Amino acid sequence: xxDSIHIALQDVIFSRSGRxxxxxxxxxxxxxxxxxxxxxxxxxxxxxLKLIGGQLRPEQGRILVDGQNVPELRKKDxxxxxxxxxxxxxxxxxxxxxxxxxxxxxxxxxxxxLPEDMIRDVVLMKLEAVGLRGASQLMPAELSGGMTRRxxxxxxxxxxxELIMYDEPFAGQDPIxxxxxxxxxxxxxxxxxxxxxxxxxxxxxxxxxxxxxxxVADGKVIGQGTPEELxxxxxxxxxxxxxGQPDGPVPFHDPARDAAEELGLTAEDSR
Amino acid sequence: MNVIxxxxxxxxxxxxxxxxxxxxxxxxxxxxVAGLMPGGGRFSVGLGLLVRQLYVVGVLSLAIIxxxxxxxGMVLGLQGYTILSDxxxxxxxxxxxxxxxxxxxxxxxxxxxFAGRAGSALTAEIGLMKATEQLSSMxxxxxxxxxxxxxxxxxxxxxxxxxxxxxxxVVGIWGGMLVSVEWLGVxxxxxxxxxxxxxxxxxxxxxxxxxxxxxxxxCTWIAVYQGYDCVPTSAGISSATTKTVVYASLAxxxxxxxxxxxxxxxx
Numbered sequence: 001x002x003d004s005i006h007i008a009l010q011d012v013i014f015s016r017s018g019r020x021x022x023x024x025x026x027x028x029x030x031x032x033x034x035x036x037x038x039x040x041x042x043x044x045x046x047x048x049l050k051l052i053g054g055q056l057r058p059e060q061g062r063i064l065v066d067g068q069n070v071p072e073l074r075k076k077d078x079x080x081x082x083x084x085x086x087x088x089x090x091x092x093x094x095x096x097x098x099x100x101x102x103x104x105x106x107x108x109x110x111x112x113x114l115p116e117d118m119i120r121d122v123v124l125m126k127l128e129a130v131g132l133r134g135a136s137q138l139m140p141a142e143l144s145g146g147m148t149r150r151x152x153x154x155x156x157x158x159x160x161x162e163l164i165m166y167d168e169p170f171a172g173q174d175p176i177x178x179x180x181x182x183x184x185x186x187x188x189x190x191x192x193x194x195x196x197x198x199x200x201x202x203x204x205x206x207x208x209x210x211x212x213x214x215x216v217a218d219g220k221v222i223g224q225g226t227p228e229e230l231x232x233x234x235x236x237x238x239x240x241x242x243x244g245q246p247d248g249p250v251p252f253h254d255p256a257r258d259a260a261e262e263l264g265l266t267a268e269d270s271r
Numbered sequence: 272m273n274v275i276x277x278x279x280x281x282x283x284x285x286x287x288x289x290x291x292x293x294x295x296x297x298x299x300x301x302x303x304v305a306g307l308m309p310g311g312g313r314f315s316v317g318l319g320l321l322v323r324q325l326y327v328v329g330v331l332s333l334a335i336i337x338x339x340x341x342x343x344g345m346v347l348g349l350q351g352y353t354i355l356s357d358x359x360x361x362x363x364x365x366x367x368x369x370x371x372x373x374x375x376x377x378x379x380x381x382x383x384x385f386a387g388r389a390g391s392a393l394t395a396e397i398g399l400m401k402a403t404e405q406l407s408s409m410x411x412x413x414x415x416x417x418x419x420x421x422x423x424x425x426x427x428x429x430x431x432x433x434x435x436x437x438x439x440x441v442v443g444i445w446g447g448m449l450v451s452v453e454w455l456g457v458x459x460x461x462x463x464x465x466x467x468x469x470x471x472x473x474x475x476x477x478x479x480x481x482x483x484x485x486x487x488x489x490c491t492w493i494a495v496y497q498g499y500d501c502v503p504t505s506a507g508i509s510s511a512t513t514k515t516v517v518y519a520s521l522a523x524x525x526x527x528x529x530x531x532x533x534x535x536x537x538x
Contacts, residue, residue: 053410075415079414081413082412082413087411089407089408091403093403093407093408094405095405106412107412107413110414
């Protein structure tokens with residue numbers, strides 16, 4: 001694993017309730033860029049992020065973050081590694097009993113011994129970066145969905161991580177909120193020199209900001225490269241996903257018994 | 272054959288669940304100890320979290336405990352007087368009320384009320400934190416939810432229960448005194464005198480306290496485990512909350528029998 005690779009997944013297998021979600025997936029995520037992991041719903045994109053963060057353990061394979069194999073880390077080392085990671089959850093996952101200010105201050109209070117006035121300055125700077133300094137005294141219940149995600153983003157960058165993972169950052173956002181999130185991901189990545197990994201099925205938004213993308217389906221990577229390389233990819237399956245065609249290699253109909261047989265129709269009925 | 276298979280499956284599921292719950296309790300105890308060791312975080316922060324939970328779990332349960340204790344004491348006074356006066360022994364009513372409350376009703380009813388009020392609230396709170404990914408986000412920030420969320424709640428229940436049970440018994444005795452002495456005219460001197468001569472600090476008061484310490488640990492353990500292990504959906508949280516009340520109540524009643532047999536049984 002070279003220094004330019006921040007995360008590497010090697011032959012990772014993961015199953016849940018007897019169903020294989022990831023089937024020997026291998027993937028390399030370069031340092032310092034935005035990498036989009038795309039794919040249809042239910043293909044294990046969020047599972048991939050949880051494996052990288054050590055919240056799930058694979059049945060087989062290695063997950064290297066900065067050269068450390070995450071599943072083999074002891075709890076203490078795993079928690080130490082997570083301090084260098086940020087994760088934006090789909091729901092925001094703000095602590096509902098704490099104000100916006102206290103939510104962003106939470107990791108600082110737990111992991112640093114900064115004096116109170118410095119914590120205040122850092123929190124306000126992070127909130128300023130996501131455009132919500134004026135909302136610092138609001139409670140999470142008073143925020144819109146887009147604002148919740150921006151506060152969660154401010155919280156996830158509070159400790160200046162080296163890596164940030166976004167779980168479906170565009171899902172359920174109105175066009176303006178989506179534009180704000182796209183801008184924030186791009187700006188934070190360039191200004192903080194982060195490695196950003198975003199998991200999404202919103203193709204135009206993801207391809208507009210990523211440097212590298214891969215498409216996951218059936219537990220494997222079916223296509224990867226720069227956005228331009230993906231757009232010109234020869235695989236029909238990749239093209240069906242990128243263009244959103246309802247029928248193709250992934251059929252419109254799920255596999256099922258013959259319709260006439262299931263509906264109890266005889267040859268005479270059909271005449 | 273199907274019935275046997277179902278019984279076997281249920282038994283295995285129960286055993287697996289018990290194993291997971293024990294592992295969870297062990298991990299919480301380890302997280303507590305790690306938090307108290309040097310480098311385990313600031314002591315004042317942990318103490319602050321514990322005090323907050325003592326307020327939520329203990330102080331906010333006071334109203335239901337005091338009111339229930341008062342009424343149960345008053346009912347004991349009324350029933351006790353009716354029965355004892357048939358034998359001309361109404362002067363022993365103070366002894367009857369105090370022993371009933373200190374040995375049995377204080378710890379048991381407090382635990383049942385605690386499971387219904389604080390236990391269900393703990394399960395719902397932790398379950399909702401899980402469903403809204405707050406526990407996951409805490410983990411991803413490098414903060415152990417067992418130490419930050421579970422341990423303060425577990426210890427708050429452990430410390431609150433004996434105090435609540437003692438308050439329940441004291442208020443109950445006062446309620447019984449109101450009815451039997453102030454209302455029904457039992458001589459005040461015999462009420463308190465008989466109580467003083469028959470109640471022993473070691474075998475009555477302390478055994479009641481030991482019972483409530485056990486109930487406190489078991490009720491809170493069940494409550495936090497059900498919240499942490501629930502299916503993170505609205506139906507899952509609802510089911511976990513119900514399980515907390517049912518399992519905690521059954522555990523309290525079952526354990527009460529065992530503890531009573533050990534403490535007071537004269538075999």
